[in-house]
Amino acid sequence: MSPSKGKIPLIVLIILWSIMQFISLWALIYGKQWFERILILNIILLLFLIVFVYSRIIKPSVYDNIVKEKKIKDDSLHFKCPKCKGFFAVKKSKSIYDGPLKLTCPACGTIGTIPISPKLIIAKIPDEKSINTDFKCSNCGEQISIFTEGTKLFNKVKLFSCPCCNTQQPLKKI
Ligand SMILES: [Zn+2]
Numbered sequence: 001m002s003p004s005k006g007k008i009p010l011i012v013l014i015i016l017w018s019i020m021q022f023i024s025l026w027a028l029i030y031g032k033q034w035f036e037r038i039l040i041l042n043i044i045l046l047l048f049l050i051v052f053v054y055s056r057i058i059k060p061s062v063y064d065n066i067v068k069e070k071k072i073k074d075d076s077l078h079f080k081c082p083k084c085k086g087f088f089a090v091k092k093s094k095s096i097y098d099g100p101l102k103l104t105c106p107a108c109g110t111i112g113t114i115p116i117s118p119k120l121i122i123a124k125i126p127d128e129k130s131i132n133t134d135f136k137c138s139n140c141g142e143q144i145s146i147f148t149e150g151t152k153l154f155n156k157v158k159l160f161s162c163p164c165c166n167t168q169q170p171l172k173k174i
């Protein structure tokens, strides 16, 4: 989502809220009997605004794909966590993926999502690699291997859904 596109619902909410202010003022002056109803609507709209802004602030991390200056020789995908700036890699067994992958950052443990087509960024990936942690989907059999680069592996890494068959069931650790 581009930043300008993401702001549209917020702008709409602010415009609606401003209109509500005019209506309530008008109601206060001319029709006191429905002023209360307008006030309730006003509060609901304000709550929507608060929830929307709050969800923007705490929205989960989105991991971007990484390409080193020199082409990486292995077949794993490398990511950088926007929260901890740690590097991690995902090695999958099948090539076709249908859905995003929601997982805890293998470096810091924050929950984030790898979109179907992540944005590519250029970064120097640390050479030091951690031990692997492996997962298997009980529905389609997809096996995903995860390791960190330059940092220790978080010991409670979880994959919340299978990006291969789209099953919304956490993958089993193997
Ligand atoms: Zn992290």
Ligand SMILES: [Zn+2]
Pocket (backbone or CB within 6 Å): 137, 138, 139, 140, 141, 142, 162, 163, 164, 165, 166, 167
């Ligand atoms: Zn699966």
